[in-house]
Amino acid sequence: MDWTVLFxxxxxxxxxxxxxETLYCSIRQGSFAERGFLSGPICPIYGVGAIYVIFLVDPYVKTLGGLFLLSMVTTSILEYVTSYIMEKLFAMRWWDYSEKKFNINGRVCLENSIYFGILSIILVNWIHPYISFSVHQISDTNKNYMSIFLFAIILLDIAYSSNAAIKLNSRFKQIYILKEEIRDAIGRDHLEEKLETFLAHGQRFIEEKHEDWMGFKASINTNINEFKDHVDVDLSTLPLYKKIKELQTRVKFSERRILRAFPKLKSTKYDDVLEELxxxxxxx
Known part of the structure; x- marks a missing residue:
């Protein structure tokens, strides 16, 4: 087959x-849900899955049941492998089905696999004949121009989106390192001393069966506020803390887009930092 047709x-x-996927997620969310790793309106994994079903699965099965089962299995394998590779490349888990029943390591789940099987039947029997016919009606010259143009745009998008993902992960790392430096700058011993003082009040209350509950509660609240005030004052005077605030607020559009497109995104190393961001x- 001509590579331009395949592309x-x-x-x-x-x-x-x-x-x-955008329609499905938008309906479930009740508002527009931006989807996909790339900035442009394409999800390459669906294209790869469709090619696989059309040219490697459909020719070798004779029944709808066989097409459904084989497509369901093969597309799920594709999703699992894609999830694993992207996690290793960017140190982030892009989607997670852990809350769904019959999932495998949160990367694939039975519900989605069934959807893929149904979509494969629709694709092979009703959609692809029309798409194939339409593509073959385009002249060879136009197919070449269109393929070259789209290929160049997609390559640029891959580079742009990958760079955004790498910088986002770098942002997590910077925030994490700065927080560690702040903890060292404040002094762990002093913080532990404050906590011990706070806990001592509770211990005395238990031992003495303190009856003045309101007075004790006020005393505890005072200690909590003193503890928080001390920490806040120390943090606000540190350039490190200001740098963290900048990293948490001045997030580039491309990085925010990734966070919107993958609401369940998790970092394999700095997940607490990601959730705070x-x-x-x-x-x-």
Whole structure:
């Protein structure tokens, strides 16, 4: 098969996959849900899955049941492998189905696998014949121009989006390192001393069966506030703390887009930092 035909078919299904996933997630969310690793409106994994089903699965099965089962298994393998590779490349888990029943390491789940099987039947029997016919109607010259143009745009998008993911992970690391430096600058011993003083009040209350509960409660609240005030004052005077605030608030558009597109994104190394960053962005 002509590579331009194969590429255009891949692109069309990547686009259709993006549309289907965006609509599905938007309906469930009740508002527009931006989806996909790339900035453009395509999800390459859907294009790869469609190519696989059309050219490597469909020719070798004779029944709808066989097509459903084989497509369900093979597309799930593709999703699992993609999740694993992207996690290793960017040190982030991009989606997680751990809360769903019958999932495998949170990377794939039975519910989605069933959807993939149903979509594969629709694809092979109703959608692809029309798409294949339409692509073959395009002249060879136009197919070449379209393929070269789209290929160049997608390569740029891959580079742009990958760079955003790498910088986002670097942002997590910087915040984590700065927080460690702040803890050292404040002094762990002093913080532990404050905590011990606070806990001592509770211990005395238990031992003496303190009856003045309101007085004890006020005393505890005072100690808590003193503890917080001390920490806040120390932090606000540190350039390190200001740097953290900048890293948490001045997030580039490309990085925010990734966080919007993958609401369940997790960092394999700095997940606490990532969750705090999400909260800060949401507040803004």
């Amino acid at each position: 255009l078919i891949w692109f069309i299904y990547s686009l259709l996959g993006w549309i289907v 999400k909260r800060n962005i949401k507040k803004r």
